[in-house]
Amino acid sequence: MKKLFIINLRRVAVSALKDLSRNLWLNLATIIIIVISLFTITTMLAIDRVGNHALLSLQNQIDISVQFKGDANEEKILEFKKDLEQREEISVVEYVSKDQALIIFQEAHREEGFIDESIEEIGENPLFAVLNIKANEISQYGAINEYIINNNNYKDIVEKVNYKKNEKALNTLSGILESVKDGILILTILFVSISVLIVFNTIRLAMYSHKKEIEIMRLVGASNWYIRMPFIIEGAILGAVSCVVTLAIISPAAVFISPRIMVILPEFDLYWYFMNNFVSVSLMLLAIGASMGIFGSFVAIRRYLKG
Numbered sequence: 001m002k003k004l005f006i007i008n009l010r011r012v013a014v015s016a017l018k019d020l021s022r023n024l025w026l027n028l029a030t031i032i033i034i035v036i037s038l039f040t041i042t043t044m045l046a047i048d049r050v051g052n053h054a055l056l057s058l059q060n061q062i063d064i065s066v067q068f069k070g071d072a073n074e075e076k077i078l079e080f081k082k083d084l085e086q087r088e089e090i091s092v093v094e095y096v097s098k099d100q101a102l103i104i105f106q107e108a109h110r111e112e113g114f115i116d117e118s119i120e121e122i123g124e125n126p127l128f129a130v131l132n133i134k135a136n137e138i139s140q141y142g143a144i145n146e147y148i149i150n151n152n153n154y155k156d157i158v159e160k161v162n163y164k165k166n167e168k169a170l171n172t173l174s175g176i177l178e179s180v181k182d183g184i185l186i187l188t189i190l191f192v193s194i195s196v197l198i199v200f201n202t203i204r205l206a207m208y209s210h211k212k213e214i215e216i217m218r219l220v221g222a223s224n225w226y227i228r229m230p231f232i233i234e235g236a237i238l239g240a241v242s243c244v245v246t247l248a249i250i251s252p253a254a255v256f257i258s259p260r261i262m263v264i265l266p267e268f269d270l271y272w273y274f275m276n277n278f279v280s281v282s283l284m285l286l287a288i289g290a291s292m293g294i295f296g297s298f299v300a301i302r303r304y305l306k307g
Contacts, residue, residue, distance in 0.1 A: 027238060029198065030195070030198045030238050030293075031238055031241055031242045031245065033191065033194055033195045033198050034195045034238065034239060034242035034289055034292055034293070035242045035245050035246050035249070036191050036195075037188065037191035037192045037194075037195045037288075037292065038242060038243065038246040038285050038288060038289055039246055039249060039250070040184060040187050040188045040191055041188050041285070041288065042246065042250055042281070042285065043184060044181060044184040044185060044188060045281075046254075046270065046274075047180055047181060047184065048181060049270075049273060050261060050265070050268065050270065051180075051181075053265055053267075053268045054264070054265055055138070057265060057267070062134075062138075062141070063132045063133055063134045064132075064133040064135075064141060064144055064145055064148070064161065064162075065130055065131070065132055065133075065161070065162055066080075066130065066131040066132075066133065066148060066158060066160075066161050067128040067129075067130055067158070067159040067160050067161075067162075068128055068129045068130070068131075068157050068158060068159055069128070069157055069158070069159045070098075070128065072129060072157035072159075073157065074097065074129070076154070076157055077095065077129055077131070077157065078095065080131065080153075080154045080157070081093050081095050081131055083153075083154075084131070084133060084148075087144070087147070088136075089135055089136055089137070089140035089143060089144060090133055090134070090135060090136070090140075090144060091134050091135060091136045092132075092133070092134040093131055093132070093133050093134075094131070094132040094133075095129070095130075095131055096129065096130045096131075096132065097129050098127055098128065098129050101127040101128065101129065101130060102127050128159060133148075145161060148161050149161055192292060195292050195296070196292055196295055196296040196299075197296070198296070227301070228297075228298070228301045231297045231301050232294055232297045232298060232301070234293075234297060235290075235292075235293030235294045235295075235296055235297030235298075236290045236293050236294050236297075237293070238289075238293040239286075239288075239289030239290035239291065239292050239293030239294070240286060240289060240290055240293075242289045242293075243282070243285045243286040243288075243289040243290070246285055246289070247281075247282060247285065250274065250281075251274070254270055254271040254274045254275075255271050257270060258270040258271035258272075
């Protein structure tokens with residue numbers, strides 16, 4: 001029984017390889033379309049990784065800054081800090097006293113001698129005590145801002161509440177990335193649909209060329225699965241070859257693009273990320289490519305056998 005199974009499997013595999021060689025140009029067109037589909041999927045994943053990294057990088061530079069009045073009591077400021085730290089959406093609350101703010105300011109302008117002279121002329125520390133607040137997620141900053149502004153317990157000591165400048169840039173970048181992802185998703189669905197359609201037509205043509213052979217096989221009692229298998233294997237091979245071609249394109253593309261991304265995001269190496277996840281990316285593309293080929297083949301055969 002096992003020997004018969006191996007013989008049958010060998011026969012259907014040989015039949016599938018023969019069909020691939022007979023419809024060379026049509027199979028080549030199928031591979032090109034599947035490669036385009038897989039490439040758009042990979043591009044979408046790369047944009048998602050780069051975009052998320054850019055958002056995370058900007059998020060680390062954003063906070064809500066609460067400035068206190070010059071005569072604000074430090075004990076009440078620290079009480080406010082403790083109150084904020086108890087909120088779940090807040091990850092970090094940093095207190096910078098007036099004296100610390102002055103030291104930081106002087107360090108930043110060390111080479112500008114007139115700064116110290118100006119402070120001496122004023123005769124007092126002109127800076128404010130500050131609480132710098134970071135949220136766990138970008139979407140939580142609005143709620144935190146509302147809580148601070150509407151908190152009547154500390155209104156008398158708060159001078160002003162403001163976001164960092166990057167907050168607007170972050171929202172803009174987030175919106176652009178979402179639009180790009182939506183566009184690439186639509187293109188991916190389009191190319192996947194075209195790929196399945198082309199595989200479907202390729203298998204239909206292959207089956208038509210074997211019309212008499214299939215009829216004879218059915219007359220002698222061959223099962224539908226025995227008839228299907230060569231064409232399903234053919235679709236799987238087309239998907240697997242497309243995966244290999246896609247990987248051969250992605251590797252040099254990552255080498256070319258990575259240095260350009262690092263100009264903007266020095267801490268993110270796209271090529272390193274690709275190589276570090278090469279196995280998982282390869283398996284994903286292989287699964288998608290083979291599934292597209294098998295699905296197109298299965299639908300075509302099912303309709304043909306029904307007919």
